[in-house]
Amino acid sequence: MDLQLKGKSVIVTGGASNIGREIVLGFAAEGANITIGDIDSQQADEVSKEALERGASSVQVAKTDVTDLAQVERLFTKAAESYGKIDVLVNNVGWDKLMYFTETTPEFWQRIIQVNYVGVLNCTHAALKLMIPARQGAIISISSDASRQGEPREAVYGGTKAAVNSFMKTIAKENGRYGIRCNVVCPGVTVPETAQEVGGSSMWAQTGEMFTTEQFEKIAKALPLRKLGRPRDIAGAVAFLASPVAGHITGQVLSVSGGYSMIG
Numbered sequence: 324m325d326l327q328l329k330g331k332s333v334i335v336t337g338g339a340s341n342i343g344r345e346i347v348l349g350f351a352a353e354g355a356n357i358t359i360g361d362i363d364s365q366q367a368d369e370v371s372k373e374a375l376e377r378g379a380s381s382v383q384v385a386k387t388d389v390t391d392l393a394q395v396e397r398l399f400t401k402a403a404e405s406y407g408k409i410d411v412l413v414n415n416v417g418w419d420k421l422m423y424f425t426e427t428t429p430e431f432w433q434r435i436i437q438v439n440y441v442g443v444l445n446c447t448h449a450a451l452k453l454m455i456p457a458r459q460g461a462i463i464s465i466s467s468d469a470s471r472q473g474e475p476r477e478a479v480y481g482g483t484k485a486a487v488n489s490f491m492k493t494i495a496k497e498n499g500r501y502g503i504r505c506n507v508v509c510p511g512v513t514v515p516e517t518a519q520e521v522g523g524s525s526m527w528a529q530t531g532e533m534f535t536t537e538q539f540e541k542i543a544k545a546l547p548l549r550k551l552g553r554p555r556d557i558a559g560a561v562a563f564l565a566s567p568v569a570g571h572i573t574g575q576v577l578s579v580s581g582g583y584s585m586i587g
């Protein structure tokens with residue numbers, strides 16, 4: 324099936340590592356014009372070379388901290404000036420450190436809220452300013468099954484992701500009249516396959532600090548599909564939701580997590 328993404332102008336935040344990287348490569352294979360907004364411009368440059376090899380029409384990198392609205396506005400200006408429009412925004416940046424709530428500090432809460440929630444507000448605000456006059460667009464935010472299940476050691480993170488789910492539903496309702504669709508993808512544990520797939524600022528740069536090999540095995544065994552999630556699993560769902568093929572889908576929250584969460 325042709326996803327009709329060829330020549331589309333797509334912004335992927337956090338596109339340098341793991342899930343974001345594979346999202347970029349997914350759009351590349353469809354022939355999109357891609358702008359990667361990431362704090363790690365060095366790793367993003369590597370991904371941009373791979374994306375061109377996979378068939379992207381063109382790729383550019385804008386070093387951006389999504390928590391800073393001025394930097395986010397520069398990212399959107401750069402994409403709009405290069406490609407004349409913004410068709411798709413993927414809010415992919417996210418960050419967490421696994422800790423019980425009682426071990427965390429207000430400084431930690433603030434960082435999680437800024438990166439996972441305020442970053443989405445900043446990018447969505449900048450995107451809508453361009454998409455509303457164009458009367459079209461698709462926004463996909465990467466949330467987490469932690470927002471749906473309640474996950475020990477992810478209390479504040481899960482709360483910010485639940486905020487993202489709710490925010491996106493409201494944005495979908497407010498902007499459907501302009502032809503703008505907004506959806507959410509919730510990964511479960513999604514692990515890079517090689518060390519080359521992540522840069523130094525990725526949560527997975529020291530994978531062993533997140534989970535031990537035994538914990539990975541336990542997680543996989545507990546899932547209905549009996550396997551860990553990989554970044555390409557998420558990329559397929561994102562490309563579908565961004566595509567005109569999904570033209571009547573908006574305000575939805577889709578878990579891509581091997582069956583970890585099944586919401587009726």
Ligand SMILES: NC(=O)c1ccc[n+]([C@@H]2O[C@H](COP(=O)([O-])OP(=O)(O)OC[C@H]3O[C@@H](n4cnc5c(N)ncnc54)[C@H](O)[C@@H]3O)[C@@H](O)[C@H]2O)c1
Nearest residue numbers: 337339340341342362388389416417467512513524525526
């Ligand atoms: N990997 C998982 O198991 C998993 C599970 C559920 C949800 N998620 C969500 O999926 C998304 C991607 O996760 P991942 O595992 O690929 O993350 P990752 O840590 O591997 O990569 C995140 C990317 O975002 C960039 N980044 C971090 N802070 C930034 C900022 N302030 N501004 C701009 N760029 C920034 C990093 O440089 C990196 O390239 C996140 O929203 C995460 O919460 C991941």
